[in-house]
Amino acid sequence: MEQAYPLNSTPPIFISSRPLALARSGAFAFGITGLLLLGMTQLIATDYRAPPEELPPKVAPIHLPDLTPTVQESLPPVKPQEIPPALQPVRVESRVTPGEIPTGITPPVVDDTGLDPSIISADPLPIYKPAPRYPRRALSRGIEGYVVVEFTITPSGGVRDANVVGGYKNDGEPTTVFDREALRAVERFKYRPPLSEGRPVEKRGVRNRIVFKMAE
Numbered sequence: 001m002e003q004a005y006p007l008n009s010t011p012p013i014f015i016s017s018r019p020l021a022l023a024r025s026g027a028f029a030f031g032i033t034g035l036l037l038l039g040m041t042q043l044i045a046t047d048y049r050a051p052p053e054e055l056p057p058k059v060a061p062i063h064l065p066d067l068t069p070t071v072q073e074s075l076p077p078v079k080p081q082e083i084p085p086a087l088q089p090v091r092v093e094s095r096v097t098p099g100e101i102p103t104g105i106t107p108p109v110v111d112d113t114g115l116d117p118s119i120i121s122a123d124p125l126p127i128y129k130p131a132p133r134y135p136r137r138a139l140s141r142g143i144e145g146y147v148v149v150e151f152t153i154t155p156s157g158g159v160r161d162a163n164v165v166g167g168y169k170n171d172g173e174p175t176t177v178f179d180r181e182a183l184r185a186v187e188r189f190k191y192r193p194p195l196s197e198g199r200p201v202e203k204r205g206v207r208n209r210i211v212f213k214m215a216e
Helices: 018-045 136-141 179-186
Strands: 092-097 125-128 145-153 159-169 190-192 203-214
Touching (some): 145 179, 179 203
Antiparallel strands (some): 092 203, 125 190, 145 159, 145 203
């Protein structure tokens, strides 16, 4: 596009602003560069020293006692015992040999005492005699024998003060293996009590032999 200017007039002069902007940018860059160089110079001039090295704390020496190694002796496993064969059942026959206690009836005595002539006197009569238990120890050893027991029959027909006079094996050797079971059996004996003039009385010194024999 053409622009008309009046005759005999001087055209305007346009000054470009680009060189001025470049000058400003160069001055700014030069200032930044100078600051960087100054900072680097200060860094180089600084005297850097390594921090002092800290020594580790002192540890007292440890004295260990003389250790003796322990040797454990390994024993071979114990061989299990062989199970014995089961015992065969043994038939036990226990019997009581009653003592010979005579029973007598005295004839009535007629006198002037005023007693009834029908009143009698009689010795005790056994009513119940349970068989004793066979001791397990004697049974396992195959021991047979007997026990003589002495006791008192009470007016009610019971037994008290039972004690063992002697216990023996079949070969005559003394033994106490049967004593306890013999006493237990005797303490359960029952009698018709002895009579004296028609009244029940106690009788002392009664003896029985309790026999222990295994059945064949």
